[in-house]
Amino acid sequence: MPELQAAPPLxxxxxxxxxxxxxxxxxxxxxxxxxxxxxxxAREAGVGRATLYRRFPTRDALISAISEDDFExxxxxxxxxxxxxxxxxxxxDCALKMQVxxxxxxELFTRKLADPEVLQSIIxxxxxxxxxxxxxxxxxxxxxxxxxxxxxxxxxxxxxxxTAAMRDSHSGEIRRKRAIALVFDGxxxxxxxxxxxxLD
Numbered sequence: 001m002p003e004l005q006a007a008p009p010l011x012x013x014x015x016x017x018x019x020x021x022x023x024x025x026x027x028x029x030x031x032x033x034x035x036x037x038x039x040x041x042a043r044e045a046g047v048g049r050a051t052l053y054r055r056f057p058t059r060d061a062l063i064s065a066i067s068e069d070d071f072e073x074x075x076x077x078x079x080x081x082x083x084x085x086x087x088x089x090x091x092x093d094c095a096l097k098m099q100v101x102x103x104x105x106x107e108l109f110t111r112k113l114a115d116p117e118v119l120q121s122i123i124x125x126x127x128x129x130x131x132x133x134x135x136x137x138x139x140x141x142x143x144x145x146x147x148x149x150x151x152x153x154x155x156x157x158x159x160x161x162x163t164a165a166m167r168d169s170h171s172g173e174i175r176r177k178r179a180i181a182l183v184f185d186g187x188x189x190x191x192x193x194x195x196x197x198x199l200d
Contacts, residue, residue, distance in 0.1 A: 018055050020045040025066050029104030034063055034111050060118040063108070067122045070098060070105055071129060078133050085140035088133045089184060092156060096180060099160030106160055109153050126153060144189045155183055 024044035028036045038059060042052045056062040077094040081087035098105045108122055127149040134152065137143040159179050185191055 014055075017045070017047050017051050020047065021052060021055055021062075022065060022069070025062050026069065026104075029063075029066060030102040033103040034059075034107045038062075058115070060115045063104075064118050064121065066104065067108055067125070070102075070108070071125050073098065074129055078129065085136055085142060088130070088137035088143060091130060091133055092152065092159075092183075093180060095152075095156045096159045096176060099156060100176060106157070109157055123153070141189060143187045147187065159183060 021041065024041045028041045028044055032040070038052060039049060041062075042049050045052070056065065074091060074094055077090050078087045081090045095105075109126075130152045131149045134143065134147060134149055138145055138147070159176070
């Protein structure tokens, strides 16, 4: 079997175009959602459509690249947590702020992508980040034991839906803080007498 060769590094101009497209996609997706016209991204990046499709042949490929940037923000929040046992709460708080400010991040978990493998990869990445953080919080007795990583995405989506409509107003920030306080109270083992329904 022939030995696989590593992909050659991008030329400087190709790297600049790719970085410009990613910056533009983050901006356009955040404002308009994941169904935003790809032509708008190319214009924002200052490149032609051919360059866009050469770097990212499909919308899903571009979404996948952007999602990794979003997840790196969450990884950094967990790493920088002042109290590692409470990093799970920092994770949820950051994910909610991202949802309120970024329509594209909201749709990562709700949009039906053309390639189901991309969607599974995105969800799997989210779970990989949150699972050890959740487990640590549970071991510290801060979070109910029957909570699962899958529940975290549901919590973030529920909180985001409750506050996103008012994201540009002062009252929206107050609503976000109140909603997250209510959810955190519900995660406390002392306030969770009933068992959650089993996951399939």
